[in-house]
Amino acid sequence: MPRKRFDLRFPPRQAAKPVIYHLVKDYDLTPNILRAQIEPGQQGRMLLELTGRKEAFADGLAFLEREGLTVSEAAADICLDDEKCVVCGLCTAVCKPQALYLDDDFALKFDKDKCVYCEACVIACPRRAITLRF
Ligand code: SF4
Ligand code: SF4
Incomplete structure (x- = not known):
């Protein structure tokens, strides 16, 4: 459905x-x-x-x-720009549902099912590496 x-x-x-x-x-x-x-x-x-x-x-x-x-x-997804991201982890710190997280290899991961599209990560990222996609 x-x-x-x-x-x-x-x-x-x-x-x-x-x-x-x-x-x-x-x-x-x-x-x-x-x-x-x-x-x-x-x-x-x-x-x-x-x-x-x-x-x-x-x-x-x-x-x-x-x-x-x-x-x-509403936004249907977020886009991570790997070219801009320096894996500083700031976005993971503000993501309350833990949709963004660093895995064991310190790679940034995104779990779409947990995201509530609050835009906190967009605001927090100093590299402007995250955008919302509609
Ligand atoms: S805050 Fe931006 S630069 Fe830092 S890990 Fe998140 S997306 Fe990458
Ligand atoms: S939009 Fe909000 S819930 Fe979704 S990844 Fe960013 S901080 Fe987490």
């Missing part, structure tokens, strides 16, 4: 609405919340991974937009 990641932005008045529940119940989509910062009365943001039928994506996303959310496709 197709799986996609979306960046959702909630206006303050919508932050407390149970939109994820409706994606499951009404659109048969399976959500995986990778990252969220939502406070009632304030603008919120969520990185959401959805799995489901192709047609369900369009209907589910249209529902979110009707509810006042702004939806955009």
